Amino acid sequence: MEFVPVYYKDSLTIINPNGHVGVVTLWSKPQAVIEKFKEAGVDLNESSSPIAAFGTLYGNGLKHLLANLLYNPQITHILICGRDTGGSLQHLLNFFNKGVEKETQLGITSNRVIGTSRFLPDVLTPELFKSAPKLTYIGSDPEFKKKLNDFFDNLPARLDKTEFERISVELPEITPSYFPSNPLSHTIVKDTPLEAWKELIFCLDRFGRMVELEPDKRRKELQNVKVIVESPTEEDNELLNPFGFSIEELRDYQSRVMSDIVEGDYGYGNRIRAYFDVDALEVCIEKLKKNREDRRSYIVLWDSRTDLTDTERSSPCLATIFLRVFDNKLTLSATFRVHNALDAWVKNFYALMAIQKHVAELTGISAGAITVISHSISINPDEGYEKVQMIVRQLRDNFKFEADPNGQFRFKIEDGQIVAEHIFNGEKLGEYRSKKAERIQYELRRDRAISDIGHAIFVGRQLAKAERCLQTGEAFTEDL
Template identity: 45%
Template sequence: MEFIPLYYKEKLDVINRWGDVGVVSLWSPWKVVKKRFAEVPVDLNPETSRIAVFGTLYGDGLPELLRNLLYNPQLRYLVLCGVDLGRSRDSVLGFFHRGLEWTTCLGASVQQIIGTLQKIDGAIQPEMFHDHLTVVDLGTPGASDALEKIGQFFAHLPPQESVDRERQTIPLSSLVLTRYPSEPRSHTILAHTPMEAWKELIFRLTRFGHRVHLGGSKERIELQTVKIIIQNPLEETADVLKEHGFSLEEFLAYQKSMLSPDHPADQEYGYGNRLRNYFGDPSSNRDTLNRAIAMLRDNAESRHVYIALWDTRRDFLAINKGHPCLVSLFFRKFEGNLTLTAVFRTHNALRAWPENVYGLMAIQRYVCRGIAHDPGAITVFSHSISIDPQGDGLERAKAICQFRNQEWEGDERFNPDPHGEFLISVDEVAGVILVDHRFEGQHLHRYTGDTAQALERMLVADLAVSDVAHALYLGRELARAEARLKKSNRIKA
């Protein structure tokens, strides 16, 4: 039977298409391993060699390797010989010797190789090879006994047998995802307006949120410790809010309630009440917002203007219904404006988050007026933020994501990287690429290197780039500069 690869044909070195040995060089280049085999010497004649093919395995190619083996049942021996930098050897040996077990990945049930973290689809099982494939580990090609091991293996290889098995074709399967991979506690969003931030938040939750069960039939799609910075926290027009499914009139009413010291008659708590008439001695001023104004008037650079809305005695130690989601506010003058940082214990992203932000805008504006300062950015931390997928919640979230993606595709605005921009040039005389780091027209630093990779490492080490789109663009420009430099060097040579 002729060796016919289904996958990675262009990356394989086929020796004898009718051979019965496949050699996996793992992370070693197959040319290096092939050279060591020739030193033994091992027969590498395309007409007579027992070796059908040499190929690498860097880790993620195991599903394709297994499918190539099933489609070529004439391969009776799988030889491992190579350096392993990514546990490829253990994955192969584990699959054939230890088998698979069930686990979860990205919210879906999958199988993994026992004793490893290597996930693999269960369409191919180790038992499918047990009666016709022998796996042999010959170690690394540079080992002192490598030539002896290779020679001994081929010296004791039984005569090649005829093949009576049929080829098997099993398509590659895709994981049925409930989410895409990310660190669920690392999401930071920088946006100009509340609605821009909200759409990005819904996208992050829909794409990266973890499905969690809260007991009973309650389910949420959740991220933790999400940080959102709104650079221009101003009310949007009624038309803009209506387009996003919200009412300016309702938001304005909510803002009014956020500043009211009265305890809502039909609620367990009220933010305005907690801020302005809940804590402290009833005989003295209990208004924390006015206290914040007084503190900032007294010392505009104060770092003590921190207000907690959480009452540990009532909200934690006692058994009560209704607990505030907004738990703290921090006012700080920064670069001439008054910034506000708010922390929420938990809130619903689809409905509550935009309303909460508009309430924060009213609070910030109230304090700003009291100290005659302009408002700066609002930063919102959400310990637990989620979407309720039940009902039409998930479908609404997907529709918002589609709307957001359409805006992204048609958006031609220049969004500068907060870390600055770069001017790339080539000094053909010196034989280097120059990368000038600039910010708002000012020169900050010059990086020099003779390859794009060298400059990339410098930029990464300095955290010089913060925006993904900017990083991709910068990579393209560095590659062009390197190509130009190489062309110049060839001309000079």
């Protein structure tokens, strides 16, 4: 039986198709490992070598390796060497030694290799292997040559058995319910309320985790989402109407929020201006008039006496408001206990704009950014999803440039080194120098010099280009 790879044929280095040993080089380049084998005098002849093929194991390659082994049961020994950068070694060892268990990832039920974070399609299990290959790890330490020779000196001859049976496994395409992210750390920064809201809906659709709040009530949820709007100004109906909003409706909501009249079980204006026997807005205004650096202009709407204990009545979603002068601008930060992203977020944000405007006018302080932190924010996948998909399509087709608030970079080659100059508002803040792009990459990360992923990708392209030009001697021209 000859070695016939089902997956990654072009990425494998085949030595002897009739061999019964597979060499896994983990994160090391196969050619570098092959050179070490040659130095050790290992037989690499295409007709006599016991080695069928060399291949790496990084990224998501474990499932392809296992499928290839099932289709080539004559591979009775796996020799593992090279750098184990991503934990691939343990994934492979644990699959055969400990097995797998069912677990859900990205909303899909899969097989997780026990003792690891590696997931495999549920069509791959150790039980499929009638006779599991013997695994031998020799690493890449100073004893490598000796261990290598010991392995081949003690390697049994190839078994010539007719009962070898190829098992063909088709690896399924994955359709995740959501994409991987840290669901507790999403931050959105935009200039206007509507642009921020659209980005918020996009993130919820892509990264939100499905939760069952109660029977027949499910939501796509993220937690502790922070949205910063740097220029919180009204938008006109031409922008609002396509999404089901109108400026008239939003202004009406603003006036109701500024009122101290109770609406239903509670009212935001009532909680702010009357419920606790104090008009908190007026108190904050007086504090800021007396001291622009005051940090006690903090308003709490949540009443634990009733909101925490009386589950029969509704309770406020808006929990706190913090008014603070920062960089000579009046900023407002608000926290929401729960948030309906599709229908309520824009209305709530316009309400915060009204509160900020009221305080700004009476204190004479220019209004600045508004920050909204939503502890639990969600969309209903069973209602209004046509609007969600419209927003998602718009953003996927939008490749608008957005400047990185951490500054920009200019690149050049000077004195045999790559130079990355850190620029902010036309001024040079410093520079990074090295012959290696990788070194500058790590220094930029250490200094948190880049905050935007698009900018980071651009910087990476320029560093790679500069390093290539440094090596080849060709002239370097920075992309603009």
